[in-house]
Amino acid sequence: MHKSLFSRHTLAGLRLANRIVMAPMNRNRACDTQLAPTAMSALYYAQRASAGLIVAEGTPVSPQARGCARTPGIYTPAQIVAWRNVTRAVHRAAGRIYLQLWHVGRVGHCSLRADGSPPVGPSTIGLSADRVPVLAGGHEPVLVPCHPPRALRTHEVREVVADFARAAANSLAAGFDGVEIHAANGYLFDQFRCPYLNDRSDEYGGTTGRRWRFLLETVAAVASVVGSERVGVRISPLGVAHEMQPDPAPLFTYGQLAYQLARMRVGYLHVYDQSASWIHDPASELLQHLRACYGGSIILCGGFDRQRAEAALSSDNADLVAFGKHFIANPDLVHRLRIGAPLAAYDAKTIYKGGESGYIDYPSLAEEAVAEA
Template identity: 80%
Template sequence: MSRKLFSRYSLASLVLPNRIVMAPMNRNRATDSQLAASAMTARYYAQRASAGLIIAEGTPVSPQARGCACTPGIYSTAQIAGWRQVTTAVHDQGGRIYLQLWHVGRVGHCGLRADASPPVGPSTIALHNDRVPVLDGGKEPVLQPCDPPRALRTEEVRAIVVDFARAARNAMAAGFDGVEIHAANGYLFDQFRCPYLNDRADAYGGATHKRWRFLLETTAAVAEAIGSERVGVRISPLGTAHEMQPDPAPLFTYGYLACQLDQLGIRYLHVYDQSGNWIHDPQSDLLQHLRACYSGTMILCGGFDRERAEAALRNDCGDLIAFGKHFIANPDLVERLRIGAPLAHWNASTIYKGGAQGYIDYPTLQEEAHSER
């Protein structure tokens, strides 16, 4: 079998020891009043520092951006200090780590903000079935239906561009190696992209290039703030998370975006297939089109195992492969993949529960062997 998955790769000034990326995954462990990452979070990421690159969890760029209880932010001094614990711990273990910058848009609840303000989006079109975790007077988050959103005014859209640039500078102050802009999974930028949700008549609605304007202006602002070589963007073509509908013209829509991001010179494009289907087909029109339109580093994510990862790299469909939930239960995932060891399975009930259980207590192969002795 090919061993390309374990070969070195240069990502701007970062030399990755392997092509395995830890995908961003919310873990909802920020329980203090400042909503800052804790020493436990630092341990969690340090345990997984053997990944070629860690992309830390989706992190709200402002109080308005929040969509889940107990997610650490990157908009305050205390939050910068909390994340600095994390980056120091990862770097001390020889790792590399980016931060995913996040605004949930309409996927939210009034109870997630101190001023009880409603979620915001491109329009007032609400979610019907989605629920989000909210602290409702107790210690444990409970799932509540999303509140109807308020449509952003044009000047507010431009203010969010500033929020992202500020958050990127905060991430650099916290010691991250770069940032990823979350434009996937039915969150704010994906909502503006969607012609079924975006009914705006201003500069951010209508034709495809106008619906992508928000993301492209944000990406340009972030690149100007910290350097394009430290910026990535994540997208989820054909995704249906958070009641989204697949784009009616994905080759044109995402091809246009990929070309524009290529011109901005950002470091990578992170492509997530929520279905875990088309991304494994080297003949996929969408995958080939994205590869042709974007000349930088491409990260592929969605249902990969070692065999599928090696095949994607061998067929030059992408440059790096992101693994998500396998990293939850396998802090030494890189070593397990390298030697073909069995993978531990994650406990779904503790992914978002809080506390150490199901977070930092999954053993490595070495720890398992030691306990058996």
């Protein structure tokens, strides 16, 4: 079957209107008191509901999982109610929306937790230069160095698995169509995968299979709540965000994961190329290997425009294509891509700033035309 950006796709029984995915992007607009999304967030996502699928921003599964100020959680009743307003708005606009479940691991600061506890990770190896936004008495967050992590005890790893399962149940209660587990970008699951950081001697360290065990146990626990077909997993092979090092054997490491996820029948594998380079090579050995190991839906993300997206679909390396920053300034991105209209540029200064500016005030093409008339 010929695949194009604007052809329909069935994902976990959901009929997606097109193959365009809005990638998860933190926008730091949660209220300070409840760490819940606001009415602004409901409008923001509803404005972009023409995407075949929205994957909402990385959302901490517990207070421990937080890594920066003003990110909404999914672990309190107030947060569930607030997210329900978001999903209702998207569904009223005929959209589909998943929630990305997130634990930052070692990327964090003690002030982000009420008890002042430090970040956690597979080991005590910390970050040397990375900074995270925290509230330091002022209205706007400030960037501060990460605090050193402590290593999770074996029983605590299992508690985090339970946190993800609970967050998945909360996501269903909030009306999401499914969930994505964030195993990319140097966060907790990526840290356990990394042989340079994971120096554990328990069942979660050592061989590649043991280093993936934490993620796979989490996938199984989440799947038991929402159904395996409504679970996605995001990875970032070769990524170096948050002071990571590329995996020394990416074909073996990520091929093993893809094979296991295929056996578990998860709904999709979301592959993000932070460099926006190798993911555009149809002959990429890594892409072809992932496709061979995983037969479900694959989402590709990283520097795509319409031409590159169509090429990825034609090569059969992708079933869906995710767009990130283009969605910030183009709430009607699907329409603009369809008719070949120019894309508006986003204001980098307001991505994480807070407030309506640079969040819900970007106009659609129709609104631009009215303003110019």
